[in-house]
Amino acid sequence: MTTRVYTLPVEQTRWNIEGGAKTVFTWDYDEGRDKLLNLYEKGKNKQWNSRERIDWSLEVDRDNPIGGPEQYVPIYGSRIWEEMGERDRAQLQLHTASWQFSQFLHGEQGALVCAAKIVQTVPDIDSKFYAATQVVDEARHVETYSRFLYEKLDLAYPVNVHLKALLDNVVSDARWDLTYLGMQVLIEGLALAAFGLIRDVAENPLARAVNAYVMEDEARHVAFGRLALRDVYPQLTSKEIDEREEFCVEACYLMRDRFLAEEVWDTLGLPVDECLEFVSKSEAMMQFRGLLFTRIVPTLKDIGLFGDRIRAAFADMGVLGYTAVDLDSVMADDERAAGEIDRARRLQVEETIAAGAA
Numbered sequence: 001m002t003t004r005v006y007t008l009p010v011e012q013t014r015w016n017i018e019g020g021a022k023t024v025f026t027w028d029y030d031e032g033r034d035k036l037l038n039l040y041e042k043g044k045n046k047q048w049n050s051r052e053r054i055d056w057s058l059e060v061d062r063d064n065p066i067g068g069p070e071q072y073v074p075i076y077g078s079r080i081w082e083e084m085g086e087r088d089r090a091q092l093q094l095h096t097a098s099w100q101f102s103q104f105l106h107g108e109q110g111a112l113v114c115a116a117k118i119v120q121t122v123p124d125i126d127s128k129f130y131a132a133t134q135v136v137d138e139a140r141h142v143e144t145y146s147r148f149l150y151e152k153l154d155l156a157y158p159v160n161v162h163l164k165a166l167l168d169n170v171v172s173d174a175r176w177d178l179t180y181l182g183m184q185v186l187i188e189g190l191a192l193a194a195f196g197l198i199r200d201v202a203e204n205p206l207a208r209a210v211n212a213y214v215m216e217d218e219a220r221h222v223a224f225g226r227l228a229l230r231d232v233y234p235q236l237t238s239k240e241i242d243e244r245e246e247f248c249v250e251a252c253y254l255m256r257d258r259f260l261a262e263e264v265w266d267t268l269g270l271p272v273d274e275c276l277e278f279v280s281k282s283e284a285m286m287q288f289r290g291l292l293f294t295r296i297v298p299t300l301k302d303i304g305l306f307g308d309r310i311r312a313a314f315a316d317m318g319v320l321g322y323t324a325v326d327l328d329s330v331m332a333d334d335e336r337a338a339g340e341i342d343r344a345r346r347l348q349v350e351e352t353i354a355a356g357a358a
């Protein structure tokens, strides 16, 4: 995708981060953990091609790209929304969708870079194998979101300043487990929940398919983070665990309180402070932001990062109840949802061929 579709000026097209990570070779090629090797097999078998699996001829209505209810516009119900005409509301739908998909796109590039970094830094061969399949998955996700934005919305937003700060933190940290924790558990966990909300409300078949297919892969990535960290964290000292819990708490508050689409309000000439005030306080948006933690909370519990500090933060956010989410069953649901879209597409192709023959 070129920058010419960006709605805001992009001051530079390259962003460099100093890493300082250590590259690890292993000569032990035989000691793979079964669960990780199974995931690697699955990763290889479930590769797909965005050009073939997705029907890119499907149209997207730029006035309502996702085809969801108006309630999904963050300032729905505000004074500003009530005073808007139909044209301005449609414009806002386009910009909100573009902002959201753009952050997915930039986040996916972060995941691409992190998966490659894991190949380099993780000590075990089974993890290097799995992470290698993830590199291809993430490249495909970048390709897919980029094509959706470029071809269908013709509008993109630069990376959000808070997402950029989070990516900077994760990528610049030299400790390999922090790459997993920051990217595979927190950022991908949040993204999975956000993709899921779109997949489940989108009436537009292309927006649904894009998110469902990406989710099918992401569920494996979160599982990879869980499996790898579950083995490592019980061996850390309480000081090391404490540092990681502090990192998670800070990242979770940042993700909940700062991703408020301020660039959209600014671009459309809306009163930014009033929009931010509304979005941060509205009951519906608070509920929506809570839902973003459905994958993160049970994963952190599962890997053993669930001390007083984290529990207190999740209680404060009102998301502690998600500890009960069964990760294996939601992952199976994600695979099922993608499979259903495949079946519907196959049926449609068969019908078209039959109609042609008749």
Ligand SMILES: [Fe+2]
Binding pocket: 108, 111, 137, 138, 141, 214, 218
């Ligand atoms: Fe991804």
Ligand SMILES: [Fe+2]
Binding pocket: 111, 138, 188, 217, 218, 221
């Ligand atoms: Fe991923």
